[in-house]
Amino acid sequence: MSYDQGFYVGGGNEQSNQSSSAYEFGQFDYGDQSQYSSPSPSQPTMFTPSPLNTDPFTGGQSNVDDPYADEPPLLEELGINFDQITQKTLAVVNPLRSTEANILHDSDLAGPLVFCLAFGVFLLLTGKVSFGYIYGIGLLGCLTMYLLLNLMAPPETPMSVACTVSVLGYCLLPMVLLSGVSVVINLKSGIGGTILALMTVVWCALSASKLFVTALTLHNQQALILYPCALLYGVFALLTVF
Numbered sequence: 001m002s003y004d005q006g007f008y009v010g011g012g013n014e015q016s017n018q019s020s021s022a023y024e025f026g027q028f029d030y031g032d033q034s035q036y037s038s039p040s041p042s043q044p045t046m047f048t049p050s051p052l053n054t055d056p057f058t059g060g061q062s063n064v065d066d067p068y069a070d071e072p073p074l075l076e077e078l079g080i081n082f083d084q085i086t087q088k089t090l091a092v093v094n095p096l097r098s099t100e101a102n103i104l105h106d107s108d109l110a111g112p113l114v115f116c117l118a119f120g121v122f123l124l125l126t127g128k129v130s131f132g133y134i135y136g137i138g139l140l141g142c143l144t145m146y147l148l149l150n151l152m153a154p155p156e157t158p159m160s161v162a163c164t165v166s167v168l169g170y171c172l173l174p175m176v177l178l179s180g181v182s183v184v185i186n187l188k189s190g191i192g193g194t195i196l197a198l199m200t201v202v203w204c205a206l207s208a209s210k211l212f213v214t215a216l217t218l219h220n221q222q223a224l225i226l227y228p229c230a231l232l233y234g235v236f237a238l239l240t241v242f
Contacts, residue, residue, distance in 0.1 A: 085111045088170045092207045104215035107162030112169020115176050122179035123239065130239050141232040142168055148228060153216040163215070168232070171208040174200045175233060179240045187241045197237045205230035 084103055088111060091099040120131045146164040153159055178200040187193025209226040213219055
């Protein structure tokens with residue numbers, strides 16, 4: 001009898017526990033259901049991309065900056081300006097062309113280096129290994145012209161070594177053209193080669209003296225600068241012809 005009573009008592013307790021749990025489950029408050037509702041078809045949500053350098057968590061500007069944003073271009077760091085190279089080359093090709101003086105004071109050595117290498121390569125194609133003569137005579141001539149120009153120039157407009165090398169190197173362009181002609185034509189075969197070499201020397205010297213006079217404002221002394229420039233380029237003409 002006690003066993004049955006215990007069984008029924010236990011069963012009653014289990015039923016009461018189930019009813020109480022069901023009551024508690026039914027009384028659970030889910031809160032406001034409006035925030036879980038899906039958007040209405042009349043108001044579609046559109047994706048708006050975030051701007052650059054925006055923090056995806058806070059929506060503000062990101063603190064991480066590009067370390068290469070303020071870096072100058074590579075050619076500018078190397079000192080290569082194609083605009084100035086073009087202007088100096090056109091001033092050499094046409095000695096009567098007006099050139100700004102501030103461009104001539106720029107120590108641009110990219111053009112002279114290319115012209116010297118091209119001059120040596122053309123001579124190499126004719127069987128003459130003259131790279132040592134080109135750089136040796138060029139260095140000696142540039143230093144001599146630097147001393148001469150600073151003796152003639154006024155104190156307020158001095159001439160630097162780099163500017164002297166730049167002007168003389170750019171004015172080597174006609175001599176490079178002469179060396180290119182010597183690859184096809186033998187300049188020692190007749191009087192035509194000698195005349196062509198003399199014209200090239202005058203062309204180079206006239207261009208160099210014109211640029212030096214413009215840079216140093218020595219408009220009445222171009223003939224004095226023309227003579228040493230002609231001597232320098234005459235040595236390069238001898239290397240080309242002979």
